[in-house]
Amino acid sequence: MRLHWLLAGLMSAALWTAPPAVRAQTPPSAATPAATEIVEKRSFELAGHTLRNGTTLPTLRIGYQTAGTLNAAGDNAVLVAHFFSGNSHAFGRYAADQPPGYWDAIVGPGRAIDTNRYFVVSSDTLVNLNVRDGRTVTTGPVSMNPATGRHWGTDFPVVSMRDFIEVQKKLLDSLGVRRLALVTGPSMGALQAIEWAAAYPEMIDRVMPVIGGGEIDPWMLNWLDIWEAPIRLDPNWRGGDYYAQGREPPVAGLAAALKIVTVHAQDRPALARFGRAIPDGQDPARRLADRFEAERAIDEAAMARARMSDANHFLYLTRANQLFLNEYPSTEAALARSRARWLVVASPTDRVFLMEANRDLLATLQRVGRPAELAEVTGPLGHLNGVVGMAPLAERIRAFLAAN
Amino acid sequence: MRLHWLLAGLMSAALWTAPPAVRAQTPPSAATPAATEIVEKRSFELAGHTLRNGTTLPTLRIGYQTAGTLNAAGDNAVLVAHFFSGNSHAFGRYAADQPPGYWDAIVGPGRAIDTNRYFVVSSDTLVNLNVRDGRTVTTGPVSMNPATGRHWGTDFPVVSMRDFIEVQKKLLDSLGVRRLALVTGPSMGALQAIEWAAAYPEMIDRVMPVIGGGEIDPWMLNWLDIWEAPIRLDPNWRGGDYYAQGREPPVAGLAAALKIVTVHAQDRPALARFGRAIPDGQDPARRLADRFEAERAIDEAAMARARMSDANHFLYLTRANQLFLNEYPSTEAALARSRARWLVVASPTDRVFLMEANRDLLATLQRVGRPAELAEVTGPLGHLNGVVGMAPLAERIRAFLAAN
Known part of the structure; x- marks a missing residue:
């Protein structure tokens, strides 16, 4: 029970805490300081970037952070891609009194992904959910369209998972990275790692998709x-046109959407502490509008989260996930391009990316002749074991990085 | 692949087909005809029924059907309770050219639950979802409130799972049933079977909860x-007050709710036939509003289903499920009351009532000293294996019924 609380607390830190509104905007540079637990949030800009669907974005910005030092050959880099509701904060602290990144247990000086040895990069995606948290730097429907001087809204072009990779590639180029010793990430980060392996096979040594899967299948x-349906039902969504002054954003629909993600990403034990308690003054057995404490608590967390986020960004982000590997005839065709070694990490109690889906991914990798192994990340949190419960995998990851 | 199609077809028959608008309303009678595959839908009425929360319903009607003949001792009865989106049509056909009930493979003359031997009863619940299908007989928010001459709407009292049992008990009393050789049902039917075992332990010989679980825990x-959130977000819901002439019911929200249930109740292989196909004229990589065929097909099925249903009934039905075993301090305290033998049937790929939840149920039964075994129902349909894939369990059920 103590462990549940601890992990739930960590999860809260990773998922629900909005960092203070301090945004570092130093220019990108390959000469990052030596590894330390304090990391700096930076911003990367592109002008005239053409997306995979042919649309050109006049300007584009994403945030990123690094740790460790890139070597002269530019081949000791690791890329960590973030999960659906995450951002670049995978490791380190922005200040001594602020919480660490979600994978800080496995990324840092002397840790499994050792920043004394590797140059580790993590960036915010396009259409990032945390657009209003004051630290995330992203481009999406909330951004200003320079052609109109107004928020893009749903005029923003559809972006795919592959587009995330293309922007990261240009970021890595700007930092002088030539090879990735490892590309990894949990959940949507795993999908990005797989897209990377298919898109740039010649520059990737190892791939570690964590709590992902090789396919966005019909299910x-x-x-x-x-996940996104509540947003479209909220009358304040107005087809995505809610940025004008005096209009309320669809925060109820967005909170309902974030609630689905929250519950789906956990498992039964993670919520067990609520029991079947009923808040004071509520009586669900007599009044239809009354609620159980378990519902109220998740609603409250989801609403707090919704206020840091944006409904249109949620819709664009789900679409980017639906477009995973959309340029390949099949997962097998995509994976057949890889030249890397693979470590697939899956949570047996994952209710989003099922264990079976991870076994399918492993089987496909083996069928196309890739060296691939499967490791399990366990704990009471279901899918989120792969976000906040990775510490026990440290030795396995270390061995994976040491193997050639 | 052929098997997937076949089971998907059966599932469609069980879940999506609205029977023709013919409602049989012959009076209840214990002297049903000898077992045959043709069954008749009947109606059972109560006046002045007091619910568990103390509210009295002035009138109440539910539909039911029977097969087989009750013996003189009244102790060869079997009660089959239906799933969330089901009704009494568990077995038999209403006419030779109409589809069979969802458990027809295991209920009928010579089958596992042998209607040559048992008197089998199945009834519609209160607040049933299929209130507009023309065959379901139920009482809920859509019903007329005799005190006002208008639809009850959200003035209808909250009902619990235990209330379903109390109405069924009065139905069984009216039919002359004194003992249940077996109480069973899939999913919400399993929850009803467990409520029965706790409420009337002295009259139950055997309990077979199928794809259920012993607890509605915080998750x-x-x-x-x-499941129900989309209804509350639909502006046409209006707090449940949408029955007045000229108002549109919240069919979009209800369809979104039914879509969640549909996808949740299945597993990956059940939808695999859609692949990542894109309907003609749609382009999800370029237009945010465009969709994949897998989404379109489920949306269409859910919308067809929504037109036969009612949004307020959905809200009341989810609440009844949330109130499962709400009169007991714990599942263990409820199960400790049982005097029956138990066969717990679970689907290993169930994404609603997880296999782990069924193992917990088995462990609790064994802890309180009940003879209990676990059987698996397998297939490509996840949760729905227990609705339309029960045929392979026939011998196991037969043996369970033969054991004393």
Whole structure:
């Protein structure tokens, strides 16, 4: 029970805490300081970037952070891609009194992904959910369209998972990275790692998809659609046109969407502490509008989260997930391009990316002749074991990085 | 692949087909005709029924059907309770050219639950979802409130799972049933079977909960809330007050809710046939509003289903599920009351009532000293294996019924 509380607390730190509104905007540079637990949030800009669907974005900005030092050959880099509701804060602290990144247990000086040895990069995606948290730097529907001087809204072009990779590639180029010793990430980060392996096979030594899967199949396509459905039903959404002064954003729909993600990403034990308690003054057995404490608590957390986020960004982000590997005829065709070694990490109690889906990914990798192994990340948190419960995998990751 | 199609077809028959608008309303009678595959839908009425929360319903009607003949001792009865989106049509056909009930493979003359031997009863619940299908007989928010001459709407009292049992008990009393050789049902039917075992332990010989679980824990409380959230967000819901002439019912929200149930109740292989196909004229990589065929197909099925249903009934039904075993301090305290033998049937790929939850149920039964075994129902349909894939369990059920 103590462990549940601890992990739930860590999860809260990773998922629910909005960092203070301090945004560092130093220019990008390959000469980052030696590894330390304090990291700096930076911003990377592109002008005239053409997306995979042919649309050109006049300007584009994403945030990123690094740790460790790139070597002269530019081949000791590691890229960590973030999960659906995450951002670049995978490791380090922005200040001594602030919480660490979600994978800080496995990324840092002397840790499994050792920043004394590797130059580790993590960036915010396009259309990032945390657009209003004051630290995330992203470009999406909330951003200003320079052509109109107004928020893009749903005029923003559709972006795919592959687009995330293309922007990261240009970021890595700007930092002088020539090879990735490892590309990894949890959940949507795993999908990005797989897209990387297919898009730039010649520059990747190792791939570690964590709590992901090799396919967004019809069941997952529909789950992503279920996640976003509450937003489209909220009358304040107005087809995405809610940025004008005096209009309320669809925060109720967005909170309902974030609630689905929150519950789906956990497992039964993670919520057990609520029991079947009923808040004071509530009586669900007599009044339809009354609620159990378990519902109220998750609603409250989801609403707090919704206020840091944006409904249109949620819709664009689910679409980017639906478009995973959309340029390949099949997962097998995509994976056949890889030249890397693979470590697939899966949570047996994952309710989003099922264990079976991870076994399918492993089987496909083996079928196309890639060296690939499967490791399990366990704990009471279901899917989120792969976000906040990775510490026990440290030795396995270390061995994976040492193997050639 | 052929098997997937076949089971998907059966599932469609069980879940999506609205029977023709013919409602049989012959009076109840214990002297049903000898077992035959043709069954008749009947109606059972109560006046002045007091619910468990103390509210009295002035009138109440539910539909039911029977097969087989009750013996003189009244102790050869079997009660089959239906799933969330089901009704009494568990077995038999209403006419030779109409589809069979969802458990027809295991209920009928010579089958595992042998209607040559047992008197089998199945009834519609209160607040049933299929209130507009023309065959379901139920009482809920859509019903007329005799005190006002208008639809009850959200003035209808909250009902619990235990209330379903109390109405069924009065139905069984009216039919002359004194003992249940077996109480069973899939999913919400399993919850009803467990409520029965705790409420009337002295009259039950055997309990077979199928694809259920012994607890609506905080994770499930939230999932049920997620199921219904789209209804509350639909502006046409209006707090439940949408029955007046000229008002549109919240069919979009209800369809979104039914879509969640549909996808949740299946597993990846059940939808695999859609692949990542894109309907003609749609382009999800370029237009945010465009969709994949897998989404379109499930949306269409859910919308067809929504037109036969009612949004307020959905809200009341989820609440009844949340109130499962709400009169007991714990599942263990409820199960300790049982005097029956138990066969717990679970689907290893169930994404609603997890296999782990069924193992917990088995462990609790064994802890309180009940003879209990676990059987698996397998297939490509996840949760729905227990609705339309029960045929392979026939011998196991037969043996369970033969044991004393």
